[in-house]
Amino acid sequence: MIDEITNFLFGLKMTIISGIFLLISIIFMILGINTPIYLNPAWGTVIISGIPMLLLAMTRLIREKWISSALLIAIAMVASLLIGEVFAAGEVAWIMALGALLEDWTVERAKKGLKNLINLTPQTGRRITNGIEKVIPVDEIKIGDILRILPGESVPVDGEIINGTSSLDQSIMTGESLPIDKEVGDEVFCGTMNLYGAIDIKATSLGENSSLQKLIDLVKAADEKQAPTQRIADKWATWLVPVALAIAIAAWLVTGNIERGVTVLVVFCPCALILATPTAIMAAIGQATKYGVLIKSGEALETLGGLNTLVFDKTGTLTYGNLEVSDIISLRDDLPSEDLLKIVASCEKLSEHPLAKAIVKYAKEAEIDIEEPQEFKMYPGKGVTSTNSYGKIYAGNSKFLSEHNINVDVNCQLDKLKHEGKASIIVALNDEVIGLIGLSDMIREDSKDMIERLHELGTETILLTGDNSETANYFANQVGIGKVFGNLLPEEKLSWIEKLKNEGKKVCMIGDGVNDAPALKTADVSVAMGSVGSDVAIEAADITLLGDDIGKIPYLKKLSNSTLFTIKLNIAMSMAINAAAIICSVLGLLNPVTGAIVHNAGSCLVVLNAALLYDRHFDDSIKKIDTEYTEHSHYHFHNDGEHTHSHENVKIIDEIVTDNGIKHMHTHKHSITRQSCELHHN
Known part of the structure; x- marks a missing residue:
């Protein structure tokens, strides 16, 4: 009941009303309007802001054994009321309420992420009993039940495939950008998506033992570990309260004037100290918002400047998280790369596999004429076959081609493509292998520069990913990250974050997927990619990059450092003003009312200094989010020494003939802004 009353009176509407009462009292003083003490408008401020502050101080002192800044302000308020200084009592109470309101705005954490994660849990499953298929609630599934998962459906429980083959999107669990081919005997995880090909599985774990539920539990546990933030003034209140009381009592006893003692209590109130942190953080949050960065936690902004270790996820963070054709390798001298691309795109045109869609999309962007496939047949988890003007086409993995007696x-x-972290499709024409298509998740153009700038700031960088170690090492080498750990499940990422923290490191985790949520919650500070990131990751993180511009990480660190400096300067100014006001109070130069005005002036100075942070410039490489981008692309064809060049609004295609006659096709893209033009090699 007490907490409900406190929260209501400390709310925005009641704080505004409280401030109006105080303003009316000030106007009365300026106009010389005298009213009886019991009719002073400041009583409204005392009741609205003072009573909950008094309740808060007593609750912390009695229930939590916590000497907080609210206790000192409550003492000053009560002392002012005892000598009839209602305005002074109302002023310190309202400044305290305003500080609490600002602090709540800056440290409030979104709680929707856990709800979104829970919503990912499938609610039904298709149970097969004596050959009869029936859709039942997931709660009725038992271990050993046979379940059928159709294309496009989520796996309802952890299980083992007993019939069929398919490819599954496991990004929810591992963050892998590529779908994983599954066959009989392979394990499947609850919540993962079956892309195509019906499969039958035997349930192996249910409910709280499922992999998705364990992920949910990890997020819950990490969220509960977050310690409540104490204001700087509250941290210092243990010695502020006795010191203030000692000086006030001494001033009263030495001078014989109780008014001087009360004035000391009024000016000693740490209201400017209370405002020092939230006002600077609010200005910094506004500054970051202009550049497309959403900071949800003031505590995170304070912590960010002191970080010495940044941990990155790979897919969707350092990379775009989208598959693109990276290599077109022709194995026949008489087969140009464009023709190989046309052959395989025509074969894959009707396929729903993500790799097939990426190839078809790439061919369309290159304006290659794609034929309609004939006699199309798909083999889930293996490949496809079709017929076109070239002949009988096979496109798939090596096992698939071997099953069709193709050498x-x-x-x-x-091996080369695998070492570079790329997926591959082998293409055969009329029982002869004619080429390969390599597909890769493309590295963000600014990833390498961002890592270099972080290293210049003395920050260690680490890569944690669910991708296999070979892929992880390849991508890490491309951007300059030294420490790499691959094949990690969500709980293993979380364990690495905890291990780094136990080693005394201040850790920032940067990720985008559902599988990153526990690690994001556990890190000292977390950053999520706003556009491509999952809702769960965005809600779990303290900071969100709305434009997915990972190059803003160094800017954030500089912003945090500047914010910390502003906070410390505010604290120094507030302490200096308080010290001067205390001396004047002891000497009788200030009374409770003038002391309250000086006290209020100090608070305003702190707010104005914090506001300067909003327009400060930190990094020339960081542009506001309204920067215009225009894409231009060029065609380059290199064949037998000949070179042609033409401008098109599509991707570049470079064909290179190597010494051994193998032809490769690579892509490049030009991104042009108002300020710069960079060549990005994809």
């Missing part, structure tokens, strides 16, 4: 002797090329 696959391209291990060298396959």
